[in-house]
Amino acid sequence: MHVGIVMGSDSDLPVMKKAFAILDDFGVTYDVTIASAHRTPKKLADFVAAEETKGVGAFIAGAGMAAALPGVVASLTLKPVIGVPLSGAKLDGMDALFSIVQMPSGIPVATVAIDGTKNAAFLAVEIGAVSDKALYEKYKAYREKAAQEIYAKDEKLQASLGK
CATH class of the missing domain: 3.40.50.1970 (Rossmann fold)
Structure with a gap:
């Protein structure tokens, strides 16, 4: 593109x-x-x-x-x-x-x-x-990584709160 x-x-x-x-x-x-x-x-x-x-x-x-x-x-x-x-x-x-x-x-x-x-x-x-299938796959991977970062941050927060 x-x-x-x-x-x-x-x-x-x-x-x-x-x-x-x-x-x-x-x-x-x-x-x-x-x-x-x-x-x-x-x-x-x-x-x-x-x-x-x-x-x-x-x-x-x-x-x-x-x-x-x-x-x-x-x-x-x-x-x-x-x-x-x-x-x-x-x-x-x-x-x-x-x-x-x-x-x-x-x-x-x-x-x-x-x-x-x-x-x-x-x-x-x-x-x-x-x-563009290749660009689609790159963007999909980016979005999935961004979501995983939020899950990891929440997991850290919950652990710090003792939950």
Whole structure:
């Protein structure tokens, strides 16, 4: 699977990097760019088109404030777009969250939590796992390991309580 990742500013990079680590762990390839829906629409359109030729399975678009970026990406592709509302600014990401979830009918953008880049990457992995058996098995093993960690933590808690 291949994912296209776009952010509106280099100031978004520290948060967006969290998605890179998840995708790396699952062996998912990705390209990353900085492009603005308002200031560099041609660059954004060119990036989406280039990703389409590479067989992109999904896009992750991180944006703050008016957060037009995920919606514009969705208008340029038929592939799933995952919007990440980014915090900052005066409303601490709530403005971006509301902008992303209020997409018009027919142009959906899946939306994760404010600064939820890890879940954006996991959602991209799930999308890819629909048609990629090896990715499905990796993700299944990850989920099973995560569940086992919770059982082990609870067992430790119960033992510390004498139960």
